[in-house]
Every structure is written in C-alpha cells, then in structure tokens.
Amino acid sequence: RVAREVGTDGRLGGQARVQGVAGTWKDLTDNVNLMADNLTDQVRNIATVATAVANGDLSKKITVEAKGEVATLAETLNGMVDTLRAFGDEVTRVAREVGTEGILGGQARVSGVAGTWKDLTDSVNFMADNLTNQVRNIAQ
Secondary structure: OHHHHHHHOOOOOOOOOOOOOOOHHHHHHHHHHHHHHHHHHHHHHHHHHHHHHHOOOOOOOOOOOOOHHHHHHHHHHHHHHHHHHHHHHHHHHHHHHHHHOOOOOOOOOOOOOOHHHHHHHHHHHHHHHHHHHHHHHHHO
C-alpha cells in the first residue's frame, strides 16, 4: 500500500503500520517506512524551494540530504537559484548606478550565464550603454 501511495500515486507521507511483525518482516516494514520518509522529505524540500523561486524569493536553497539523481537535481536547482540571484543583483546594481546615482558606464557582469540569461544580461547592458551615451551627448 505505501509503495503504491508514495511511489505511484504521489501521495507523500504514507507509512506502513503492521501490528505484531518481528524479524525480517519488521526490518522490511522499517525500510519501506524509511524510504517513504526520505522520498517525502526530499520532494517536499525541492517543492518548497521551487515554489519560493516561482514567487520571487531567491533566499531558499535545497538543504535536504540526498544521494544519486536526487542530489544531482538538488545541486542543479541550487545552481539555478544562485544564477538567478546573481543576475538579479547585477541588474539592480546597474539600474541603481546608471539610473539613480548617475554613475555612467555601468555594465552587468554575471559569470557563467547562457541562453536567455545571457540575452537578458546583454539587453540590460545595451540599455545602460544607450542611456550612458545619451547623457554624455547631452552633456557635450
């Protein structure tokens, strides 16, 4: 029942409760419960972080102990959070420097970005460069 609930139906938190078992049957029940607990903790922690990111909260990281493919997934998602945070910090810095503080020539620098993140970084830098050039032309 627990294997079906947790493993197939996706209903996390299930536990096997078998009265009066001992020996190998108790060990088997305990191991099924441990497996269900671990999977529940891992999935719920990943879901918490994914929900936080979807809501714009980049302060959360996956902290649950994991091995194998779940550990790889956790590392990938934590790396994504780091990249998003670095990108957000850089865009905010450039916008503040160029747009508010009048420090011309600011450029966003986010290491290791690719794809959409590189495109967005390039767009921010293009806009900052355009604003810098316009202000300098007006000043002349």
